[in-house]
Every structure is written in C-alpha cells, then in structure tokens.
Amino acid sequence: xxxxxxxxxxxxxxxxxxxxxxxxxxxxxxxxxxxxxxxxxxxxxxxxxxxxxxxxxxxxxxxxxxxxxxxxxxxxxxxxxxxxxxxxxxxxxxxxxxxxxxxxxxxxxxxxxxxxxxxxxxxxxxxxxxxxxxxxxxxxxxxxxxxxxxxxxxxxxxxxxxxxxxxxxxxxxxxxxxxxxxxxxxxxxxxxxxxxxxxxxxxxxxxxxxxxxxxxxxxxxxxxxxxxxxxxxxxxxxxxxxxxxxxxxxxxxxxxxxxxxxxxxxxxxxxxxxxxxxxxxxxxxxxxxxxxxxxxxxxxxxxxxxxxxxx
Amino acid sequence: xxxxxxxxxxxxxxxxxxxxxxxxxxxxxxxxxxxxxxxxxxxxxxxxxxxxxxxxxxxxxxxxxxxxxxxxxxxxxxxxxxxxxxxxxxxxxxxxxxxxxxxxxxxxxxxxxxxxxxxxxxxxxxxxxxxxxxxxxxxxxxxxxxxxxxxxxxxxxxxxxxxxxxxxxxxxxxxxxxxxxxxxxxxxxxxxxxxxxxxxxxxxxxxxxxxxxxxxxxxxxxxxxxxxxxxxxxxxxxxxxxxxxxxxxxxxxxxxxxxxxxxxxxxxxxxxxxxxxxxxxxxxxxxxxxxxxxxxxxxxxxxxxxxxxx
Numbered sequence: 001x002x003x004x005x006x007x008x009x010x011x012x013x014x015x016x017x018x019x020x021x022x023x024x025x026x027x028x029x030x031x032x033x034x035x036x037x038x039x040x041x042x043x044x045x046x047x048x049x050x051x052x053x054x055x056x057x058x059x060x061x062x063x064x065x066x067x068x069x070x071x072x073x074x075x076x077x078x079x080x081x082x083x084x085x086x087x088x089x090x091x092x093x094x095x096x097x098x099x100x101x102x103x104x105x106x107x108x109x110x111x112x113x114x115x116x117x118x119x120x121x122x123x124x125x126x127x128x129x130x131x132x133x134x135x136x137x138x139x140x141x142x143x144x145x146x147x148x149x150x151x152x153x154x155x156x157x158x159x160x161x162x163x164x165x166x167x168x169x170x171x172x173x174x175x176x177x178x179x180x181x182x183x184x185x186x187x188x189x190x191x192x193x194x195x196x197x198x199x200x201x202x203x204x205x206x207x208x209x210x211x212x213x214x215x216x217x218x219x220x221x222x223x224x225x226x227x228x229x230x231x232x233x234x235x236x237x238x239x240x241x242x243x244x245x246x247x248x249x250x251x252x253x254x255x256x257x258x259x260x261x262x263x264x265x266x267x268x269x270x271x272x273x274x275x276x277x278x279x280x281x282x283x284x285x286x287x288x289x290x291x292x293x294x295x296x297x298x299x300x301x302x303x304x305x306x307x308x309x310x311x
Numbered sequence: 312x313x314x315x316x317x318x319x320x321x322x323x324x325x326x327x328x329x330x331x332x333x334x335x336x337x338x339x340x341x342x343x344x345x346x347x348x349x350x351x352x353x354x355x356x357x358x359x360x361x362x363x364x365x366x367x368x369x370x371x372x373x374x375x376x377x378x379x380x381x382x383x384x385x386x387x388x389x390x391x392x393x394x395x396x397x398x399x400x401x402x403x404x405x406x407x408x409x410x411x412x413x414x415x416x417x418x419x420x421x422x423x424x425x426x427x428x429x430x431x432x433x434x435x436x437x438x439x440x441x442x443x444x445x446x447x448x449x450x451x452x453x454x455x456x457x458x459x460x461x462x463x464x465x466x467x468x469x470x471x472x473x474x475x476x477x478x479x480x481x482x483x484x485x486x487x488x489x490x491x492x493x494x495x496x497x498x499x500x501x502x503x504x505x506x507x508x509x510x511x512x513x514x515x516x517x518x519x520x521x522x523x524x525x526x527x528x529x530x531x532x533x534x535x536x537x538x539x540x541x542x543x544x545x546x547x548x549x550x551x552x553x554x555x556x557x558x559x560x561x562x563x564x565x566x567x568x569x570x571x572x573x574x575x576x577x578x579x580x581x582x583x584x585x586x587x588x589x590x591x592x593x594x595x596x597x598x599x600x601x602x603x604x605x606x607x608x609x610x611x612x613x614x615x616x617x618x619x620x621x
Contacts, residue, residue: 174498233497
C-alpha cells in the first residue's frame with residue numbers, strides 16, 4: 001500500500017512535525033508561548049503589587065492590558081515560527097475593519113462607552129449604585145459591560161452603552177446620608193411638643209448626627225393628619241440601622257408623649273338637614289318610638305346606624 | 312512612665328478550680344482601673360459611672376457582660392469579687408476564647424477614639440485680646456486586657472522562653488456619645504463625637520465624674536473681632552489621660568490661638584501633667600495618635616451651618 005493511499009490529515013500533520021526543520025520551529029514556538037505565559041503572569045503580579053496608588057478598577061484594567069498585551073506579542077512570535085506572515089493581515093486590515101465594524105456595532109459601542117466610563121470615573125469597583133431599578137455593588141467595569149451584585153445576591157450585567165445613557169445614583173460616594181421619614185400627627189396634637197419630641201429622639205440616638213442637625217419641616221395639612229418631613233443625618237454605613245431605629249424610637253416617644261399618629265378618617269355630612277343618631281343598649285323597647293322605620297328594617301337587634309329624617 | 316496598677320486577687324465564690332484562698336479585693340483608692348488576679352469561675356464587677364461591667368473568667372474563655380448602672384452616675388466604682396448570681400440575665404456581650412484562659416485581668420482607661428466636638432450649652436463670645444480657659448468634660452473608654460505568658464525567642468534566637476504579653480480584649484465607651492460631623496460641608500470633614508458643656512471657666516466648678524475626663528482648653532483671641540464659639544473641636548485622641556490625687560481624670564491641656572478673623576486656630580497640645588490637676592498626677596493612658604505636623608486647624612465652627620441645608 002503506497003503512502004498516497006494511506007494519506008489522512010492526522011498523518012500529514014504528524015509527518016510535517018517529524019521533519020527536523022519543523023521540529024525546531026515547534027520547539028521554538030512552544031518556548032515562546034511558555035515564556036510568554038510566565039512573563040505575562042509575572043508582569044501582572046508586579047503591576048498588582050506596585051500599583052497601590054491606583055483604584056481597584058484602574059489596577060484591574062492595567063493588569064489586564066499588560067497580561068494580554070504580553071501574551072499577544074509572544075503569540076505572534078510563536079506563530080511566525082511556523083511561517084505565518086502577518087503583513088498579509090495588515091494588507092487586509094482595511095477590509096476586515098469594515099466587516100468587523102458592520103458585524104459588531106453593538107460591541108464597539110459598548111467598548112467605546114466602557115472607555116468613556118473609565119476616563120470619567122463614573123463608577124468604581126465597590127460603589128453601591130442604582131441604575132434604572134437595579135441597586136447593587138459594582139463588581140467590575142469591563143470592556144463591554146459593568147457587573148453588579150444586587151443585595152439579594154444576584155449578578156446583573158449591564159452593557160456599558162446602557163450605563164452611559166442611564167441615570168446612575170451612587171449611594172455611598174459621600175460619607176454622610178440623610179434619612180427622611182414622613183410623620184403625620186393628629187390635628188389635636190400640640191405641634192410644639194411634636195417638634196420637641198422629634199428633636200429629643202434625634203438627640204438620644206447615638207447614630208444620629210448632632211451636626212448637621214435634625215430637620216422637622218411642615219409639609220402640609222393632610223386629610224387625616226398634619227404632616228412633617230423629619231430628616232436626620234447619619235454615617236452612610238449606618239443608613240439602614242439608623243432608619244430602622246429612628247422610626248421605632250419615634251413611635252415610642254410619641255406614645256410616651258401622648259401624640260397620636262392618626263389613621264385615615266372621614267367626616268360624613270348628611271347635607272342640609274342634621275343627622276339624627278340613636279343609640280340603643282340591649283333589645284329595643286316595644287314602646288320605643290320609631291319615627292321613620294327603614295323599609296328593610298328587620299325590627300330587632302341593636303343598631304347604631306343614624307338615619308336622616310324623611311324630607 | 313506607664314500607669315501604676317493596683318493589683319488585687321479575686322477568687323470565686325464557688326470552690327475555686329485553682330488553688331488559693333479567698334482574698335477579699337481591696338478597694339481601689341482612686342478609680343475603677345487596676346490589675347486583678349482572678350481565679351477560675353470568679354469574676355470582677357466594675358461600676359464606672361453609668362455602666363456596670365462584669366468580667367468572668369471560665370476555664371477556656373473570658374466573658375464580658377454589661378448593663379446600665381442603677382446607682383448614682385457620679386460615684387467612683389470599685390471592683391469587687393462576684394458570683395454567678397450577680398450576673399445580668401442577658402447573654403455575654405462577647406466571649407474571648409483561650410486554650411487555657413489566663414488569670415490576670417488588666418482594666419485601664421483610654422481616651423475617646425475620635426475628636427470630640429464640644430458645644431457650649433450657651434454660645435460663648437470671647438472678646439478680642441482676651442484669653443480664657445474652658446474646662447470641658449468628655450467620656451473615657453474602659454479597656455479590658457489579659458496578661459498571658461507567650462513563648463518567644465529573645466532577639467529571634469535561642470530557646471523559647473515565656474514572656475508576659477498584654478492581650479487587649481475589648482474597649483467599651485462608658486458613655487456612648489452621639490456622632491457628629493465637623494467640616495465645611497457634608498462631603499468634606501471628619502466624623503467626631505458630640506458633647507455639650509456648661510462652659511465652666513473655673514477649675515473648682517467642674518464636677519468630678521468617674522466616666523469623664525476634664526480637658527482644659529485655653530482659647531486666646533488675637534483677632535480684631537469677637538470670637539463666637541458655638542462648637543469647638545478638641546483633638547482628644549492626641550491627648551494623654553491622667554488621674555489626680557482626688558481621683559479626677561484629666562487630659563493634657565489644649566491651647567487654641569486664633570491669630571486672624573476666621574475659623575482657623577493655631578493648636579498647641581501641652582505635654583506632661585496638666586497644670587490644673589491637683590497635686591501629683593499619674594498618667595493612665597498615652598495618646599492614641601500623634602499630633603500632625605501642621606498645627607493650623609479649623610477648630611471653631613462659627614461659620615458652619617451645614618445643618619440648615621436640605
């Protein structure tokens with residue numbers, strides 16, 4: 001059986017590598033690749049160790065650029081050992097660029113948006129942000145997307161193009177935050193006592209900042225209550241603790257001071273004629289006068305319903 | 312010079328697991344701090360101003376309990392040997408575990424871990440070319456530590472020999488002050504503690520309390536306009552704590568010199584025993600931090616109105 005008859009691709013590749021000249025190329029290419037990986041890892045480690053002055057995000061970006069840059073250079077050198085000529089690729093670069101441009105418009109837009117985000121420093125790793133209706137901690141700002149970890153421990157990937165267009169609220173950028181509580185008190189309340197009680201609640205809570213001081217702002221006469229905006233300041237890290245404790249303490253202080261937090265109330269006006277109300281205790285007496293028995297009255301049982309006299 | 316420590320022996324009310332007769336704890340002549348040799352299953356009860364702390368030694372751990380003091384806040388407390396019946400019903404605040412719990416407890420005093428912003432009950436006005444000394448009181452912290460022998464090599468060579476080492480367990484504020492912010496706006500500034508002062512100008516008028524240290528703050532107004540002091544920043548972590556012969560706690564004195572119109576002042580921290588302290592004083596705690604090289608700081612907040620921002 002001749003060699004041509006037994007030809008197959010695996011054999012061809014094996015024979016090609018068995019050629020002493022190609023064996024040398026294979027050895028050199030492998031050497032380049034191994035050296036490239038070792039150098040890239042070493043450089044990445046060195047960048048991480050020596051860039052303490054940079055932010056976590058900048059450090060991640062720089063270490064990735066160094067790592068993949070070195071890998072690419074050594075990869076090209078390894079390919080050249082097998083005779084690949086990259087000048088051909090350069091010649092076709094224009095055509096390829098146009099093709100890639102059409103094929104990856106979205107990716108390119110995300111990539112450029114990612115660069116803008118890095119330059120602008122819109123968000124950083126570790127920030128707590130709200131984008132649209134998603135709130136979470138920034139895990140990474142990558143070339144194409146930003147990844148968040150929500151507080152229920154889900155990872156959300158947001159394309160950078162969306163991030164650039166969206167309204168981003170950073171919750172922990174500043175050291176202080178304000179807790180706003182809407183408080184309603186009954187119309188019978190002593191409003192001076194209400195204000196004094198709220199000030200004392202803030203004073204007695206150690207997490208509530210003495211300065212900036214608490215704010216008690218009248219916001220309106222509501223349907224059932226006189227409404228105030230009660231705003232206290234605290235350290236950003238204590239925001240949730242403060243919000244939970246201050247509301248509990250308001251309730252306790254109002255109860256102690258006899259200040260009512262009213263439920264919604266409605267006052268019914270019967271029109272021009274006064275509303276006649278009768279109260280019965282126990283079964284109605286037989287002799288009780290019934291000036292206007294209702295058409296559907298069953299004639300027994302106590303009733304506290306008021307009925308307007310017939311007009 | 313480190314603090315001189317009274318040393319007491321505390322045995323358990325139950326039969327002690329370790330040898331040693333019951334030795335009643337002598338009263339601490341000055342305050343609630345000191346060093347205590349505590350037998351296994353015994354404890355130390357420390358009443359210091361508004362707080363009571365129980366520290367119980369078990370076989371493998373130290374347990375710390377705390378509760379609000381029911382008595383007069385002003386009295387200086389004394390550590391006493393206690394029994395399990397005296398412990399509060401609540402769970403321990405914290406437990407510190409050891410293979411074999413060391414028996415020596417060190418109770419010491421520390422200053423607040425942040426600067427304190429003092430607000431006079433009534434705003435003060437200091438006329439130009441005047442110098443006054445305000446006596447302000449700020450809460451101190453209780454530091455609990457144990458002494459234990461740790462095997463170490465001298466200079467990293469030779470055989471290991473046991474050396475005494477103090478292992479801090481916990482720091483407890485005897486009175487937790489409210490947080491406050493000291494800075495030009497809500498973005499820039501420093502988190503501090505807030506306290507109020509009656510603005511005593513006479514040393515003898517300052518009440519002596521077990522949980523408060525007195526800081527003499529001398530303010531000199533060299534500017535041409537009166538200085539309205541609404542709030543005052545006292546760099547407490549940079550001050551040492553002392554006790555005088557009467558048992559009152561003091562810190563180093565602070566001198567604020569307002570050179571020109573504005574909120575900035577040159578700050579000088581006095582070293583050594585405060586002049587106002589009675590008789591021979593003893594240092595109980597070193598400063599937590601070293602004062603920065605620049606002594607010009609924003610010490611007054613007359614122009615600070617960030618609370619009005621909505």
